Amino acid sequence: SQELEQSPQSLIVQEGKNLTINCTSSKTLYGLYWYKQKYGEGLIFLMMLQKGGEEKSHEKITAKLDEKKQQSSLHITASQPSHAGIYLCGADDGSFGNEKLTFGTGTRLTIIP
Amino acid sequence: GAVVSQHPSWVICKSGTSVKIECRSLDFQATTMFWYRQFPKQSLMLMATSNEGSKATYEQGVEKDKFLINHASLTLSTLTVTSAHPEDSSFYICSAREGSRQDGYTFGSGTRLTVV
Numbered sequence: 001s002q003e004l005e006q007s008p009q010s011l012i013v014q015e016g017k018n019l020t021i022n023c024t025s026s027k028t029l030y031g032l033y034w035y036k037q038k039y040g041e042g043l044i045f046l047m048m049l050q051k052g053g054e055e056k057s058h059e060k061i062t063a064k065l066d067e068k069k070q071q072s073s074l075h076i077t078a079s080q081p082s083h084a085g086i087y088l089c090g091a092d093d094g095s096f097g098n099e100k101l102t103f104g105t106g107t108r109l110t111i112i113p
Numbered sequence: 114g115a116v117v118s119q120h121p122s123w124v125i126c127k128s129g130t131s132v133k134i135e136c137r138s139l140d141f142q143a144t145t146m147f148w149y150r151q152f153p154k155q156s157l158m159l160m161a162t163s164n165e166g167s168k169a170t171y172e173q174g175v176e177k178d179k180f181l182i183n184h185a186s187l188t189l190s191t192l193t194v195t196s197a198h199p200e201d202s203s204f205y206i207c208s209a210r211e212g213s214r215q216d217g218y219t220f221g222s223g224t225r226l227t228v229v
Contacts, residue, residue: 031214040204040225042119043157045217088156092214100147101208101218106156 002027002091004104012110013079021074021107023089029069030094033101037086046074084111115141115211119221126197126228134192134224136163136207142187143209147218148180151204163190163207197228 003026013019023032031050035043047056049065049072056063060077076083089104116139126132136146144165149157161182162170169182179201181193194201206223210216 033217035217035220040223042206042222043208043220045219048215048217050215090218099145099214100159100162102159103149103157108154 002093002102004089004091004102006087006089006104006107008107009105010108010110012112015080015111015113016078019076019079019109021087021089021109023072023074023104025070025091027070029065029072029091031092032065032069032072033090033092034063034072034074035088035090035103037088039086043088079109079111081111081113084109115209115216115219117207117209117219117221119207119224121224122222123225124227126226128198128228129196131193131195132197132226134194134205134207134226136190136192136209136221138188138209138211138219141209141211143190143211144187146184146190146207146209148182148190148192149206149208151206151223157206160192165190194226197226199228202226202228 005024007022033048034046037043047063052067052069054065062075065072087107090101118137120135146163148160150160151157159172160175163182163184165184171177184190204225208218208220210218
């Protein structure tokens with residue numbers, strides 16, 4: 001089965017600073033998803049990457065998938081309190097019609113004034 | 114966008130009783146839904162894949178008889194925790210996908226189960 005490892009496990013960043021979260025897969029990624037979760041709540045879809053070298057941005061969040069499709073990074077620019085939460089990377093197993101999404105270990109982000 | 118509704122948002126039950134959690138796709142049909150469990154300060158663990166009109170597919174280590182899944186229609190999947198024990202206390206969350214993979218999977222708001 002596919003395993004996803006995220007680093008760091010937790011991150012405390014001063015408001016306004018940039019930060020990066022990494023997600024490494026034990027297997028080649030077919031589809032890599034980034035989600036944000038406020039603890040005890042549902043997940044908010046951020047973006048999905050599929051092609052090697054692909055990069056997507058939404059507001060101040062940018063995600064990249066490396067060429068080998070085994071690692072992804074999530075970068076937040078000029079962090080704000082609203083960015084605080086748990087960031088999860090998820091991988092689609094690539095099957096058609098029988099797919100499933102499994103998640104990495106998660107990164108807890110705290111933004112301090 | 115796609116909306117997945119999950120009820121109840123929280124429930125407290127006595128040991129030995131059963132609890133049913135509902136997951137509904139409000140504005141789309143979902144032949145497949147997914148059930149996850151999340152322990153405090155941990156990531157989501159996939160429990161099972163719910164398939165409309167057929168048996169659910171459980172992940173390794175998940176007890177089928179303990180966590181009953183029914184996907185009776187294209188918009189509703191239910192998870193029943195049978196003979197609940199305190200160790201079943203957790204956050205349960207469902208998800209479904211409406212369109213293409215690039216649209217992502219939509220998640221319900223989750224159910225916090227406390228067994229006393």
